Structure formats: structure tokens, C-alpha cells
Amino acid sequence: MEFELSEEHRLLRKTARKFAEEVIRPAAEECDEHAKYPHEIIEEAKKLDFIAPAIPQQYGGAGMDFLAQAIVIEELTRGDPGIAQAVTARIFGCDMLLEFGTEEQKKKFLVPVAKGDWVMGSAITEPEAGSDVASIKTRAEKKGNEYVINGTKTFITNGSVADFLIIFARTDFNPPEKHMGITAFIVEKDRQGYIAEPLKKKMGIRASDLAEITLKDVQVPEENIIGQLSMGFYHLMQFFSRGRTAVAAQAVGIAQGAFDEAFKYAQERQAFGRHIVDFQAIQFKLADMATDIEAARLLTYRAAWQISRGGNPAREASMAKLFASRVAREVANEALQIHGGYGFIKEYAVERFYRDAKITELYEGTSEIQRIIIARSLLGKI
Ligand SMILES: Cc1cc2nc3c(=O)[nH]c(=O)nc-3n(C[C@H](O)[C@H](O)[C@H](O)COP(=O)(O)OP(=O)(O)OC[C@H]3O[C@@H](n4cnc5c(N)ncnc54)[C@H](O)[C@@H]3O)c2cc1C
Incomplete structure (x- = not known):
């Protein structure tokens, strides 16, 4: 693989993971239950530069690259997909302003969004x-x-x-x-x-x-x-690679979050006098889940890295989204299966991941649309 995470990326991942565990996860159940928009968490996220990691500093962002943005999305989503979406999608559409906005539009609209004051x-x-x-x-x-x-x-x-x-x-x-x-x-x-x-x-x-x-x-x-x-349609088409890679990162975060729950549960739950993790059937599930997640992450990071280097990787972004969203749905399903009947009860986080996973196959182009793009690219039509 051509890319490597820099020291800055690794540090960002560590900070985002800690924030997800300590701030996001404890609020997840309540926000989900009451469809509550997490205003207080957003205030905290602003202080850590999680709102607009990839928007240049001159326009109020953190000035990092798109891979940094993907890492933030993945890690916050691992804590809770709904809250993470509320935090990281506050800038949804900012690329149009960055690329095609006038200097005045950028100052008036982009800067307050990147700073987290506007949505x-x-x-x-x-x-x-x-x-x-x-x-x-x-x-x-x-x-x-x-x-x-x-x-x-x-x-x-x-x-x-x-x-x-x-x-x-x-x-x-x-x-x-x-x-x-x-x-x-x-x-x-x-x-x-x-x-x-x-x-x-x-x-x-x-x-x-x-x-x-x-x-x-x-x-x-x-x-x-x-x-x-x-020219709006043509302008918009230029940014789908970014949006799709962002959703792929979200899907990786969902899959990883569901896996974490299942891995922990499998080591605690006992059946037939043993921890269920000692059954090879459960170990094989965990092995397949971990492998799929890693593959989805690599596809996603590759697309994000290409974007960071100024590319517009339509095929790679669609592949990352298509694959990662399927992995999110399948891993969440297996994670719930490992929980047995408890997975069907709302107190367990895995039930949320199972419901949250589905959206990644729908927005920013459904899976069918991703396949159309990939096929067109294979046929040299785009
Ligand atoms: C939670 C959520 C958030 C969203 N956020 C936004 C947002 O911020 N802004 C925004 O503009 N939109 C947003 N959307 C809309 C989303 O992008 C669309 O729902 C999505 O693009 C699919 O469009 P549709 O729902 O009209 O389905 P349709 O286009 O009607 O598709 C129905 C089914 O037919 C399939 N289909 C359609 N055309 C083809 C084809 N040519 N070949 C094969 N199969 C095909 C689809 O894959 C799908 O399975 C959001 C949706 C949701 C659920």
C-alpha cells in the first residue's frame, strides 16, 4: 500500500478514539432514544478541531488533509454513529463553497461553519x-x-x-x-x-x-x-468522491464499533460451562469480521489518501463505499448474533449499530448506484 499514516494522523486517531469513548458513548443511548441533537457534545468537539479537520486554516478549519477527516469520522462513529454524524456532517456541502465559492461567500458562510458556530x-x-x-x-x-x-x-x-x-x-x-x-x-x-x-x-x-x-x-x-x-450538476459531481469516502469511513467506524461490542461480550458470556469465545464457531465469526473490517478500512484510507493528494478517485471511492457499507451491515448482524437474545434488547449498544449500519448503503448514492459507477469506470465510460 502506497500510503502510511503520519505521526499527526496517529495522534488524531488516539484523541478522537478517547473522545468517542469518554464523551460520545455515554450519551449514545439517550440521544438515540429521544432523537436528541447533541449540542453540548458539539461544543466539546469544536475545541478538539473535529468539526472541519480538512478545511484550510484560513477559512476556519484545522488545515489537515482528507485522510485526517476520514480518521475523525471513523473514530467518532465507533463511539456512536448518530452523534458522530451530527458532529462531522455539520459541514456537509462545504466543498462546493471551498472550490466554487467567491471569497466573500467563503468569509460569510464557510468560516463560521468551519469554526463550528454555524451548520x-x-x-x-x-x-x-x-x-x-x-x-x-x-x-x-x-x-x-x-x-x-x-x-x-x-x-x-x-x-x-x-x-x-x-x-x-x-x-x-x-x-x-x-x-x-x-x-x-x-x-x-x-x-x-x-x-x-x-x-x-x-x-x-x-x-x-x-x-x-x-x-x-x-x-x-x-x-x-x-x-x-x-452548471450545478457538474459542480456537484466533482465532490461525490469525497462524500462517498466519508460514508465509507462512517461504515468502517460502525463495523468496528459493533465488533468491539461482540468481542467484549463473547469473552464475558458463558454457555455450556465455557465462555462463548472458546467455541470455534464464535472465533471464526470474529476472525471473518476483523478481516472484512481491515479490508474495508484499507479501501477507505486509500481513497482518502488519493483525495488528500489532490485526486478525484471516483472508482476507488465507490468501491470503498460499496464494500465498507456491506461490511458494516454484515458485521453488525454477526455482532448481534453473538449477543444472542440480548442483542435484540435496546440496552445493548449492538442493537443501535445494527440499525445505524443500514444508512451507509443508502445515502451518497445507493449500493446499486455505486455498482453502476464502478462498472462504467471498468468499461472506460467515465
Ligand atoms: C438519513 C438520510 C440522510 C440523507 N441526507 C441527504 C442530504 O443531506 N441531502 C440530500 O440531497 N439527500 C439526502 N438523502 C437522500 C439520499 O441521498 C437518497 O435517499 C438516495 O440517494 C436514494 O434516493 P431515493 O431515496 O429517492 O431512492 P430511489 O432513487 O427512488 O431508489 C430506489 C431504489 O431503486 C434503486 N435504483 C434507482 N435507480 C437505479 C438504477 N439506475 N439502477 C439500479 N437501481 C436503481 C436504488 O438503488 C434503490 O434501491 C438522505 C437520505 C437519508 C435516508
């Missing part, structure tokens, strides 16, 4: 357009120097806690092909006509915020456009 999100999905991003129907019509936005966005991470969202809307209603004519707008939460409806009844990562956003005649000035008019 942002990225709103692409609509009730009738998820995987098929280019089919979005939200409209932004030009009136003088302003755009008037109408539409509905659903499943928006941070939707009801965000200070602003990047909203993707159609600005060309008759483009030569549907990928054209989509524009990215910064829309602040206090604009008239912006309505956020929290979606609390979710299966996993319940400490993180999710909402449906309705936009009714929301007026935004022209200077809120990020990047080029009508």
Missing part, C-alpha cells in the same frame, strides 16, 4: 428525484436581480438545524439534456418562505438531524449563486 447542509434530493439527481423539479426563476425558488427537498441532513443550505434548483427549464440547467444557491434559513419540517421517525443515526424543506417563493439575490449558472 450547513446540501439539498439535492426531492420526493420524486433521489438517485436520478438530474430529474429535480425545484425551480429558480429570475426576477430582476433576484431568483425566486419554489420546490420541495426531502431527507435533508441538518435541515432543521442548518443556518443555510445549498439548494440545487433548475434555472433552465428547457435544456438540451436534463443534466444541464441546474444551479446551486445558498439559501439562509431566515428567508421568507423557507419551511423546515423535522423527520424524527428514522430507523438509525437518530441523534443527527433530518428534515423536509419546502421553499415557497423564496427570494435570493444573484450573489447567492455558487459557481456558474446552470
